[in-house]
Amino acid sequence: MAWADKREFDKAIADFSEAMKRGLLDEDIYIRRANAFREKADYDHAIADYNEAVLRPLRDGAAYVGRGNVWAEKGEYDKALADYNEAIRLDRKFALAYLNRGIVRRYLKAYDAALADFDEAIRLDPKEASPHYNRAGILFLAHRDGAVEEIKAVLDLVGWRANLSMYAALLGHLAARRAHQRGQARTLLDDLAARCDAAAWPYPIVQYLRGEIGAAGLMAAAVDNDKRTEAHCFLGLDALENGRKAAAEDHFRGVKEQGNPRFWEYAISIAELDRLRAEGAEGDGP
DSSP, X not given: OHHHHTTOHHHHHHHHHXXXXXXXXSHHHHHHHHHHHHXXXXXXXXXXXXXXXXXXXXXXXXXXXXXXXXXXXXXXXXXXXXXXXXXXXXXXXXXXXHHHHHHHHHHTTOXXXXXXXXXXXXXXXXXXXXXXXXXXXXXXXXXXTTHHHHHHHHHHHHOSSSHHHHHHHXXXXXXXXXXXXXXXXXXXXXXXXXXXXXXXXXXXXXXXXXXXXXXXXXXXXXXXXXXXXXXXXXXXXXXXXXXXXXXXXXHHHHHHHHSOTTSHHHHHHXXXXXXXXXXXXXXXXO
8 A cells, every 4th residue: 555655556466466365355455556557547457456446345335436436437438337336325325426426527538527527526426626627617618607616616615826827827817718708817916926836837828828838838838648638728718719710710619639538628629619510510501
C-alpha cells in the first residue's frame, strides 16, 4: 500500500502478489492489486483481479466500481454502466458509484440522467467537489443556467490551491461571461491570478484571458495533446464570446480532430461545434 501511495506500482504489485502467495486472498487485496494494474493501464490484469474480487464476500460495491472504471477507460460504456448499477444495488448510499455512472452517462450524452446521478452523489456526500464540477460542465455545455453557482460550490469546497481549482474557475469565468455577469467573470480571473499557482498548467490560459499573452504564447505553452485540447477549447470559447465564430469553429474543429475525448473540454468543443454548424445550416435556408 505504501508503494502504491508513492505511485511505484510495480513494487506494489510485487508485494500484493507475495501476500497472496502467503494466503491473503480476500476481496480487498484483489481490489488493491487491480487498482495498481489499472494505474499502469494494464487493463487485462486489472479486470482479472476485479473478477476475483467480486467472487468473494463483498462488503460493498467497490470491486464493481473499480471494474466499471476500467471498462469506462477502455470505452466499453455498457459494461461500465452494468458494474456501476450493480455497485448501487449492493449499496444505495455509494456516492462514488453515482458519480462515476454520471460521468459515463455524460460520455453517452445522456445529460439529464447524468445530472440526476450527480445530484444523488451530492446528496450522499455533500463535501465532495467533483459532482458539482461535473454538473457545471453539463450545464455549461447544454447552455443551461446554474453553472456559475456550481463553480462557486466547487471553490468553496476545495479552495484555490487544489488541482481542480483553476479548471473550475476558468469554466466559471466563461459561464459568467455567457450569462453577462461581467463583474463575476472578472473577479474569477483576478482571484485566479492572485491565489493560484502561476507555475502550473493551466495558468497560461488565465494569462491569455487576462490579455497577458496572445494565442500563440498560449499554444506554445501547451506542450502535449492534453494541454492542446484544453487550450484550443478555451481559445474557441473566448473567440465565441467575442463574436469571432469562424475562429471559434477552427479551434473546436482542432479539438474534435485531435483532442482527448475524455476531457470536458472535448465534450464542450463538440457541443459548440455542433451548435455553430446548426446555426450555419439555418442561415443557409430559404
